[in-house]
Amino acid sequence: MPFLGHLRRLAFGWIDGLLQTIHNARLTFRLSRSNWSMMAGFIVLALLNALTDSFSVMLIVPLLQSFSVDSVFGGVPFLEQIGALLQPLDPTSRLRWVALLILFILVAKGILQYLLDVIVYIMPLRVERDLRIRAFMAIMESRLSFAESLTSGETGNFTASFPARAGIAARFLMQLIAAVMTIVLILGLLLAITPTALMGLAAFAIVASALFRAITGPLSRRLDTQLTESQERFTQAYFEAVNNKRTIRIFNATEIFLGRIRKLLETLRTVQAQTIAVQNATYPFFSVLAGLLVCLAVLAASFYQPETSQSLLGILLVFLVAATRLLGPFSILHIANMHFAIHSEAVVQMTRFLDQAAANVDTDGVLPLPSDRPRIEFRDVSFAYPGSETGVRDLSLTINPSEFVAIVGPSGAGKSTIFHLISRLHRPSSGQILIDDVPLDDLAVRNWWDCISIVSQDVPIFNATVRDNIQFGVDEEPDDRRIMEALALASADEFVSRMPDGLETRLGEFGSVMSGGERQRLALARAFYHRKPIVMLDEVTSQLDAITEQRVAESIRRLHADGCTIIAIAHRYSTVRQADRLLVLDKGQLVDAGTPETLSQKNEFVQAMAHGTA
Template sequence: MMDTAKLNESNLVSEKIVKQAAPAAAGKAKWRLFLSLIRNTKPSIPLLTIAVIMSMASTLVGLVIPLFTKNLVDGFSLNNLSWSQIGGIGGIFIVQTIASGLSIYMLNRIGQKIVAALRDRLWRKLLVLPVSYYDNHRTGETISRMTNDTGVVKSLIAEHTTGFFTGVVSIIGSIIVLFYMDWKMTAVMLGVIPVAALFLVPLGRQMFKISKGLQEETASFTTVLTQVLSEIRLVKSSNAEAREYGSGNERIKSLFRFGLKEAKVQAMIAPLMFFVIMMLLVVIVGYGGMRVSSGALSAGELVAFILYLIQIVMPMSQITTFFTQFQKTIGATERIIEILDYEEEDHVTGKPVDRADLPITVNHLSFGYGADGDKVLSNLSFRAEPDSVTAIVGPSGGGKTTLFSLLERYYKPTSGTITFGSDSIDSFSLPSWRSLFGYVSQESPLIAGSIRVNMCYGLEREVSSEELLKAAKMAYADLFISELPEGYETEVGERGVKLSGGQRQRIAIARALLRDPKILMLDEATSSLDSKSEVVVQEALKNLMAGRTTLVIAHRLSTVVDADQILFVEKGTITGSGTHFELLESHELYREFATQQLRLNNAGANETALLS
């Protein structure tokens, strides 16, 4: 069970983010959305401050170097050259290198901690989101939020933020020094920059649009990969390789087209930047040479001008990249907040279940998927007594599995109530309520891992070898497990693909036995098995059902003829209830179902027993 304190803290943090992000959601001050998200990861302010200061110091030291060069050039001669000058310049370079390296490391450390905190919060949130979220969102898109979008946030902090601040300091500092040295040459030099901006700014906007489209297309491609590879057996059994190749190939081509667009813009930006630099150099060298020849400017000052020019032009590309990356980060932040904003299951409030021997009562229950969805269940009412078997039968699509989902509180009813004893099931804490249930479905989901891991899945207590063996015996799973080379340590493969359907079903039953549920739900637990496996699984289910309140969904009526009550559900409505023999007498469609199944099975002896 997830730690309640952590969940509570996650809820409060998420609520805080949502409140802070409300103006951004309305399209105002989107940068606040990003800052609020970062603040809630609690980055190390002292470490961040030191990193920024060291980065700034490195930049400021870099501004001094052209002045040293100016003095060195103006007074250059072998006689005047001293070891102290060489040592001073060398020392400055060493200090700058160390400060820059430490700053980069610290900012990367902060970025990695922030992305780790974001992923931790997202992972905790994803585990407490309701099933309805996963009904409406593709798995691949959710994975992309967890990996790609958090990576974009990290990239901005670790790689681009320091370049932005140091770039601004470098440009402002260089311009101040240049105006001090020679304001006329500085004015001439700066006159070229607006001309370059006319070309570079539109290209920067175009690059942002391309980057955003590339992000979205990458998320779509991740979705396709996840969907296809997770169901690769279905793909192969359906001979759908060509179809899925076509679908994936379209995504690959789309990514290629975005890549080409990006390459075209970059192909224009790089030459333009080179052109601007060369144009500035020509202006400075030409105009500066005239001023040197007239004596208005020294040769050292001209060299310093060229060095400061580099310190102005180079940071411009960093600043442009920062704003492009910032826009991408805002988009990623909005998608992350969308998940954190989603209403989650309440694992904290509610009282514990103190008694399990109480009846489950369904009162006028109705439910439909989505606000405007058609009703799947309509006005259902029944009562399941403790230590009894209630079977739910009827045509496919009648809402039987949805009823189980409502009992486990995966969804909230549109109307009506479900009570346990005299209390609504919503009054119990969610972990306490779900701990009552054991669920065995037709699919018998297993996780990648050993048989032991799957049998003990979800249990917080240590399970002894004796308990494991006893559960396996009661589930009729001990024989086939003992025949496996590694026994209980045998790996079952992804979703249990290395085991047969009957073997997976028996492990699921053993898992339910170890869980010791008070309420058991069986959803078509034997419908996909062959007759031999079904006999074994049925015996295992009898062991599992003993002494428990049991609800069974079944198409094979032969498996539920001994149920204490049978509910016949058609199109979300109960049209008949009673024992097997009562329904044979009173419910025409049930009698038709029973007759058809017995004819198909050619079970003459059973037909006599069932219909007599």
């Protein structure tokens, strides 16, 4: 009874594993849908390649038999019949014809193998490329709250590690399917030759596979989980260290982070080494087991039934030849299955991520902009960031066309939240934002983004030239005259002229070759270059000296005079004193509004700003 219970558990475990493999295979096909034609071509070529092996066996064995007076293959009907077809030919002609046929088969096999080797390396690269593009678009088109919920480790996995592993999974899935079909084909030919050898080979395949799976299955599943976890931990730590390199240097923590990364890399290397050790055990395991089985059968026949050993020898030799031919696809079957299982976790997680991103896609409106210089109105708008009370509550305000409005208030009052809502990076949880009485959600967002220009306090500078950074987002020939005008308006022309290559100077990652104030002015020059109807400025003078701030303030007034709507967030009174109106926020609500002059007389916060104590 305990033995039957063990067999039952093995059977159910095998069935569960098979169902899980089929499920993961379906997900892999789903992720690889743009490469189905290449996958189908690979399977067809693999079958043709298997046929070349089978035909060579069916020619060589009868040829040898035809030269033997007392053939050990006399009891093997199918081979005996093929050998009889060769008998009428004289020995020289027999050798020549078979040699020509084998030469043709070998040339065909060489061509087929070359095509298979090319496809098996090209296909995962194409799957990886497609998934990286899909992951990038999923992040860019999903709601900002979803995209920003991803850690750097998860982002690295979804855009780099998992697409690569999904491509590898697709490769091994194709090899798995091709190996199964090759084995079925060879077994079918063996059935035509001798059912006795087929039954022996089938029994060998079932027992050997079950034994190998019982030995390596739990280890493969453990390695699968460990590989995914170790890659994610390493990616997380690596990106964290690289993105915070300045802080790490200042705190003299380089060696600490280096030790952490080395430890994570060593863990990853250990898992990868164990995976290689398991997969390389496949061929030796099956070849030794097959040889052992044949030797035991021959020895048993010689000891217990010597008179039948001669007739049994033919069947055993056919079994040995077929087993040898099957060892290749059989080993590929188990290696491919093992690798597919190891990388299928990436397939599952990649599929889950794409499904979640699709469920969180940022829906778009279809209406065009009502006018070139629209009015912006908040009606009882509320919004809070996930896990935080920061945001706005029941906010109502209006910003008229060509108006210069400054938004002020203490930290956490909701000033930047207004920018996020106007730019539709976030959407209100209640209330409405209207653009000329049209709900913002009903507008085609790309048309709306073409209407606004934002200069934020985090100053996004890209690792490109000065010219590319100024013209960012404009798909047209650069206008250097306009670029220089924009740089002058932002008081950035002087330091750009000192750069070694002028407008062609590359600015490094995040503008690392510039100071904070220079990055701020360059971002402001970008807004002056685009000259969009609505310009949103978030603390654009926070890192500027008094003289430069005065020049930038004059440039902002010039934009306002040209008819642009200016919406500015600032803590310095000198930046907002020329505004048409000040909106004072506190705890997410509008608490006061009026001209700078009026509020500087009655509002405590504006008074503190004017005296430099806010």
